[in-house]
Amino acid sequence: SNVACIRSLYSAGVIGRGASSSPSPSKICVIGSGPAGFYTAQHLLKARQDIVVDIYERLPVPFGLVRFGVAPDHPEVKNVINTFTQTANHPRCHFYGNVNVGKDVSVSELQQAYHGVVLSYGAEANRSMGVQGEDLAGVYSAKDFVGWYNGLPSCRELTPDLSCDTAVILGQGNVALDVARVLLAPLSILKKTDITQPAVEALVHSQVRRVLIIGRRGPTQIACTIKELREMVNLPGTRPEMKAADFAEVSEALKDVPRPRKRLTELLLKTALEVPGEKEQERRNKATRTWGFRFYRSPIEVFADAEGKKISGIRLAVNKLEGSGEGAQAVLTGEVEEVSCGLVISSIGYKSLPIDPSVPFDPCKAIVPNTLGRVQQAKGLYCSGWLKTGPTGVIATTMNNSFDTARSVVEDLNSGTLDVSTEKPGSQSICALLEQRRVKPVSFSDWEKINTEETRRGEAVGKPREKLLSVEEMLRVARA
Known part of the structure; x- marks a missing residue:
């Protein structure tokens, strides 16, 4: 038949x-x-x-x-x-x-x-973060979030709440940067793609103005490619916001890294630390949205608002690195910090x-x-x-x-x-x-x-x- x-x-x-x-x-x-x-x-x-x-x-x-x-x-x-x-x-x-x-x-x-x-x-499947509060409303895996805006039938029911100012993405690979771009890109760009209609409608009403992309190690271990980073740097209507302290000693470490990694790190350093030229400064001044990498941070808890229903922030452990290069390990320092946010997307890998x-x-x-x-x-x-x-x-x-x-x-x-x-x-x-x-x-x-x-x-x-x-x-x- x-x-x-x-x-x-x-x-x-x-x-x-x-x-x-x-x-x-x-x-x-x-x-x-x-x-x-x-x-x-x-x-x-x-x-x-x-x-x-x-x-x-x-x-x-x-x-x-x-x-x-x-x-x-x-x-x-x-x-x-x-x-x-x-x-x-x-x-x-x-x-x-x-x-x-x-x-x-x-x-x-x-x-x-x-x-x-x-x-x-x-x-x-998603790799679990293994932290308290990861089941709260407002926490999504990147796999499901990507599936939602790309039309995967099993993610059709997802209705991410984009009514917050700050979104936190855990992980610094290419998928994390894809999600950051979709959250921040001008709708005039996205409307010409095959993004799903429900995602376009949600993004029309999105209040997200700031995206932090968090990694447990440092700038020389970042997992994205230079192409994805360059797209982020040049994303219309946005400007980068980094912490200079995250880049201490990075220039020193550059001498020993392979060429692709070196070029990627140099672009990161330039974006984070260099005073932009006149044209770029003008572009940044007009930007209404910001993004930034935060290094040496690991999630330890997602916490809820007073009603206990929705997330209101994330608690991060501050790390230091032991070893160098690709094999460097993130080790806890005992310090913690909190970031207020209404959306957490975990991009720590598929399984x-x-x-x-x-x-x-x-x-x-x-x-x-x-x-x-x-x-x-x-x-x-x-x-x-x-x-x-x-x-x-x-x-x-x-x-x-x-x-x-x-x-x-x-x-x-x-x-x-x-x-x-x-x-x-x-x-x-x-x-x-x-x-x-x-x-x-x-x-x-x-x-x-x-x-x-x-x-x-x-x-x-x-x-x-x-x-x-x-x-x-x-x-x-x-x-x-």
């Missing part, structure tokens, strides 16, 4: 032509359609002509964090979607959206149907979750234990992306690590470690199971209907797209 299933059976040679006319294909399935999943699939399809790849995705829409994690004002980063679309349209590749692996179908059922299974489902009891999982590192992408003690099972490495790096990092996993799969096919002598049913048996369980997969051409509708809605309001925000609406459009 499912068009996607029939198409995949045809291209795999199961129906439509004599199945015996060519050697049976090596069937690999990939779980997760974010960058890791697509890059793994791309490399597998290129490496051998007999590989058929099926990609399973929990949501009806593909692309994972490229769709739901990249900042709306960074459309150029989303250009990789063109490459992923080519992969999805490859005759030996098939996409099955709206299939929740671990719930609709188990990993062991996929292992029975395929020669190899690659787990690429990323990191969807992978176990998908199925049958799959090995390291709860401390929150990864699937693996060697070059081969899951330990689980023949025929592989992993790529953040599930393999932890949540580090940019899309290019994920690309390289996914190619490495794909190479491990190909090596195992070539060496016979992966036994492909027996034919496997692949999507044929999985589609039959899903039908029994009343799960209707979304094909890539179904996704293209969603894509067309989102683009149409976007054009009507001068945006690249207006995302559908619920799974129900996505499915309605896909099946229209």
Whole structure:
């Protein structure tokens, strides 16, 4: 009954032509359609002509964090979607959206149907701060806040209260800076992006005028890239506010750091300490909003207002560093300070979750234990992306690590470690199971209907797209 299933059976040679006319294909399935999943699939399809790849995705829409994690004002980063679309349209590749692996179908059922299974489902949970008051209204994880303004269905109900003057972001990576930019950027910029309409409406009424971006270590350990810092420095309508004391001895330390880190730190120093030129001073004088990094600070408690319902501030421990460079450790000094704020966003990292009891999982590192992408003690099972490495790096990092996993799969096919002598049913048996369980997969051409509708809605309001925000609406459009 499912068009996607029939198409995949045809291209795999199961129906439509004599199945015996060519050697049976090596069937690999990939779980997760974010960058890791697509890059793994791309490399597998290129490496051998007999590989058929099926990609399973929990949501009806593909692309994972490229769709739901990249900042709306960074459309150029989303250009990789063109490459992923080519992969999805490859005759030996098939996409099955709206299939929740671990719930609709188990990993062991996929292992029975395929020669190899690659787990690429990323990191969807938040790392907890582990401090008192983090459950209060007004405290959000960056992952959920980003999901809210980027249209992730599970974050649709978020209604962040932006009626305060000061927001505190914990963490100083690129995601922290994305959130700071979205909170402070002129609406004229954001309205031309694919940010969701509810986020635009909330930002229209936002009272946030000051954003503090807090890190437990110092300026030479900051986790963002120079590109993101430069965008922050040049953000229209804003000016930086830093504490000169945070930069003591930083110039000294610069002599021994690698060049990218040196350039980043020099820009920080210039922004924080140098007297700006006339033009820049004029720009800063006109600014109505401020932002600043605060270093050597760790959260110890978020505290509430008199009614005990909403947050009114955050208590920070003051740290000093032991050691230097990347390996420097933040050590408590015993001093504390308080910052009044009405919004706290924790950007201290994403975390992978176990998908199925049958799959090995390291709860401390929150990864699937693996060697070059081969899951330990689980023949025929592989992993790529953040599930393999932890949540580090940019899309290019994920690309390289996914190619490495794909190479491990190909090596195992070539060496016979992966036994492909027996034919496997692949999507044929999985589609039959899903039908029994009343799960209707979304094909890539179904996704293209969603894509067309989102683009149409976007054009009507001068945006690249207006995302559908619920799974129900996505499915309605896909099946229209």
